[in-house]
Amino acid sequence: MKQKETVVYTTKKRSMMQESMHRLVKNKTAMAGLIVLLIVITLCALAGFICPEGYDKQDIMNKFISPCAEYPLGTDNLGRSMLARVLYGGRYSLFIGLAATIVAAGIGIIMGSVAAFYGGLVDNLIMRFLDAFNAIPDLLLAIAISSVMGGGVLNAILAIGISSVPAYARTARGPILAVKEQEFVEAARALDARDRRIIFRHILPNVLSPIIVHVSTGISGGIITAAALSFLGLGVQAPTPEWGALLSASRQYIREYPYLVTVPGVCIAMVVLAMNLFGDGLRDALDPKLKY
Amino acid sequence: MGRYILKRLLMMIPVLLSVVLLIFILQFITPGDPAKLQLGTDATNEEIENWHEKYGLNDPFAVQFTRYVWGIVSRGDFGNSWRNGQPITQEIISRWPTTFLLAILTTLVSVISGTLLGIYAALHRGSLGDAIARVIGILGISLPNFWFALMMILLFAVRLQWLPVSGFYGPLYWILPAGTLGVLGASSQMRITRSAMLDNINADFVRTARAKGQEERVITYHHILRNALIPILTNVGSRFAQNLTGTMILEQIFAIPGIGTLMVLAINKRDYPQLRASVILVAATVSVVNLLIDIAYAAADPRVKATFKSSSGNFLKFKKRAG
């Protein structure tokens, strides 16, 4: 009997997912965002082919060259090609955004699920703990963590990831609390399923939509936070060409060579905009009730 | 109501205490001896020992933590800076008004322009204006504020020379930082307002109001907007928190002598007591603002007010029955 129930459930889920995908594909702005994103990812992945000399090849004779045929995005104060720095930098920015989101979502979803599922004292302890986190604005928390942990890509990922845990925990907890009392969970419980099994097989699939939406905007937020940390001299350090670090390094030349500041900023803005467009489309597709 | 506020104020105590604990623990997991960082590598062991003694770092964690909390609670004393040995509280108090003023200004710009734009977009859903507003909405949440600030400096201060590049000497200097951050913040306020308005725009009670013969202006502002107020108010709170941190970052760019420049200075000099104090101050401010917003909910929605009453015990019920 239980098997039968599962079958009915999965077929229904699939058709719902298909319908969402259909809505997403029909959404022009979301698809435009996705295409931009794919192009940027491809370019960054191919950085080694496009700029085989690497991001750190200095050429003092050719410093501060404005964008031209040889250097499509110009060169910086050490004569390094900005195109190379931006392409390699994109790898770091995208990776940090993605990895920090995985850290945050992983920890947050587990904490939120455990809190919602066990309720009572456990819920209270976890949520009060997260309240403390929540009282500190995300970016400030990332700054504080980053400043004690020191620079580096890994530390930046951890600082950004940890500081955005509470939001994921809440995103997971709310729907789980609502789903928890529904009949099919009761049914699974009556059949003496183990707690872990109930969480992963029955509850998580139902709270996936809000989490997917949250993750899609979380990555872009992570990229911005990473850039802000580098900009303040925390997080990723020179000569690593993360986009925020490029901005930070170019800042002093803004009057004379504005392209040095414009180029990495436009990169961040473009990728984040593309992700947000896609994320908005994803939200509309997954939850048509929330039509914005 | 008064009881509810009191209760909420009491609930803030454990939260803020946890914040202090959290920040305090962070410092303890920091690798390396802070004394060596402050005194330099050629400091003698005696100098290091004296330094530890001076800042009370030889005591156990619990003692240090209790002393720190007690110092804040009893005298508002955040200890002394590792950087220059000066009392932190004084320096923070002298810089706080600047940051706070900018954060409030920024929030005003965000909330007023964002809400108005959101109302317009919702009322003209599908029009060209709505499309433009939505582009602004998504663009605003996609631009890093520090980069946008640099671009605005480039445009308004360097090219057009309408506004000063940096400094903080009067209202003219407020325009660029508050304007930049305010405009970016307006986008999220606009998105929230638009969707909250759309949630209510086709509500049955709106049709009821029309059937009464009510004018559209009153329907928009009284019936629709007031019902959309809860998410809008919530966003005002998160706007303020984000604008406060945003201000602290922009202070670097505009060379504004606020709490943010102090914090970055503290970070660079590994002056953790200073950093700690800044974070705690921000957390306390954000908590108070969120409390104010919770109270505003009650004014906006009688259903929320009803839950306030019930959570403040039987006192009000009793009063009602007696009266």
Added chain:
Amino acid sequence: MSDTEKILSIKDLTVHYLPPEEPACKAVNGVSFDIRKGETLGLVGETGAGKTTIALSILRLVQSPPGKILSGSIEFNGENLLEASEAHMRKIRGSEISMIFQDPMTALNPIDSVGDQIAEVVHLHSKCSRAEARIKVEEMLELVGIDKSRYKDYPHQFSGGMKQRVIIAMALACSPELLIADEPTTALDVTIQAQVLDMMNDLKKKLGSSVLLITHDLGIVAEMCDKVVVMYAGQVVEMGDKRSIFKHTSHPYTKGLFGSLPGAFPDSDRLKPIKGLMPDPAALPAGCKFADRCEFCTEQCRAREIGLTEVSEGHYVRCVLAEGGNHH
């Protein structure tokens, strides 16, 4: 019958919803009927037959876009409301014509006290001070059986039936000449339904209002109405006074409605539900719209549009069978 007695006269009303990139939804197609002073007219039909659209058209509250009133006229006291200015319509809404909506749970603004919501309509249509308005509101509350001490209470503190009383008080506060009640009791418990209907009947007599009662419940029609208009797929299929509709039911659809009603035919012990579903208003068939579900359907029915036939005085039927003049 002179025209002056008619308080409302709808002629050839056609309202379609025209969503972009989708076929037009033909909600109301050439509907005509009159309501006389003091009369209660029951507008009967299934969900989606176009009843609510007619009600909203009278108040000119059809949401536009996508809704559009394509043709026809709605004369209220001799004035065509479809040509009236918006400002003039606002004066009429709530004072001369008012409306009770289907779902009392959502029809009240959750953030205003019920007293203030009734006072809103009083202030809009009469120049009176706050104190006078308050007295009027308290009167209305008492009239619908709510204690006036609840003036400052909010909708969430009321049950569904009590909310509907508040809505009725609101609709009647300015003594309207015409009250439109759109399924006023559908969302309520059966016991509360009777109370609310009784109260509406009493108040109607007291104030001398005419009522357009929209319902799908023939039991309510039997109790409340003087005249009945039966609608199907946006058209009037049968209309007449209550007696002729109930005693000389002519249209197969109306018969079907009675057949779906438990206890309507005491001699038969089985329900005879109508088979199938109403056609999609975005894809209406040619000819008789009921043909697909009708057991008397012939080729003729689908060949041409069927007109209304007057089978006896004031009793009209839209059916091929009635056109012969011998069908009862």
